Amino acid sequence: MSEQVTVHGEVDSGFGPVADAFRRNFEQHGEIGAAVAVYAGDRPVVDLWAGYRDRKRRLVWERDTMAPVWSSTKGMAAFVVASAVSRGLLDYEAAVAKYWPEFAAHGKESITVRQLLDHQAGLAALDRPVRLPEMADLDGLATLLAEQKPLWRPGTRQGYHPITAGLYQGELIRRVDPAHRTLGRVFAEDFAGPLGLDFYIGLPEEISLDRVAVLSATEGLDVLKYERDLPLRIGAQLYAKRGLSFRALNSPQVGAPARATRREFLEVESPAAGGVGTARSLARVYGAAAADTGELPIDSDLLQRLAAADTAQDVPADDLVLLTRSRYHLGFRKSCGSFRFGADARAYGTTGYGGSFGFADPATGLGFGYTMNRLGMAVLDDARARNLRQALRRCL
Secondary structure (H helix, E strand, O other), X not given: XXXXXXXXXXXXXXXXXXXXXXXXXXXXXXXXXXXXXXXXXXXXEEEEEEEEEEOOOOEEOOOOOEEEEXXXXXXXXXXXXXXXXXXXXXOOOOEHHHHOHHHHHHHOOOOEHHHHHOOOOOOOOOOOOOEHXXXXXXXXXXXXXXXXXXXXXXXXXXOOOOOHHHHHHHHHHHHHOOOOOOHHHHHHHHHHHHHOOOEEEOOOOOOOHHHEOOOEEOOOHHHHHHOXXXXXXXXXXXXXXXXXXXXXXXXXXXXXXXXXXXXXXHOOOOOOOOEEEOHHHHHHHHHHHHXXXXXXXXXXXXXXXXXXOXXXXXXXXXXXXXXXEOEEEOOEEEOEOOEOOOOOOOOEEEEOOOOOEEEEEOOOOEEEEEEEOEEOOOOOOOHHHHHHXXXXXXXX
């Protein structure tokens, strides 16, 4: 029998099904600690949290508990890139080498900013091991990134760039920002500060780790009990320690996912996988984007472009790294195949390893955010996040 969970927070009238689904995730899907939030523009309509932020120490998940969200960070990074485009500092269709001349090495001179954002650049893995200290040396890292050879002909296929995507985007932002700010600093100053977010790409020293949930890998019998969508082909590569999926997921080498709650990992800016924050913050940003509240440093025309119903179909949907069908649009995921979210095809967002998820739903003006600390094993569509967004759809 599952331990009785106490759900904290508030839900507006009409959104009760989301609270019911949130509770069932604890009762039926092995949730340890989690939070879910939904914003209608700048107004919270769902703000819930429950469980333990640290199961071993029996520390409860609190209102301001943050969690490492892995690739849900990519959405925040994509908004930073969009803000640079809004300011005329970048053009999605321009070559990356226009802004970063050294990037042109080894046949990369024609790769566009859009192709880089949409995982078409062939730069999903690096040729040599790179560890956290090297990621913090931005000048040295830029040289290494520029020298990387594409793993396929850019623009012809797509393959998810789990960690490298953020490193390339971070250097691009550093090159074009007038003050040469890092991507994490741009997010902190232009997004997190004005919107009052608890979300960081590069955790400041003054933020206590006691606020950050401790992650837990799903192992043993819990795999059979809670996981229904195991990525068997990726699992085989990870077991054999070979193949493109294995290389991409281990490049750079940042350590075991369950060990993400440690200072040396979270303090390094990793704009594709190193963010830490609250579900409320994810929902707040996506709500502002979905409803175009005017709070983001992104103009309305560009927000409409992010919400385009049809993404570029210039490459096959088969993902060379995730080994499933997926679609990307200017740094965000779009609904594709069995992975559907939002009211219609205009919705966009990003998922994170283990199950976290944030998305904007322009059709309804809603922003959604979900964070947790039991690391699920689905490639894209964790059952817990799916339960929540399906419940949200029933509320509309």
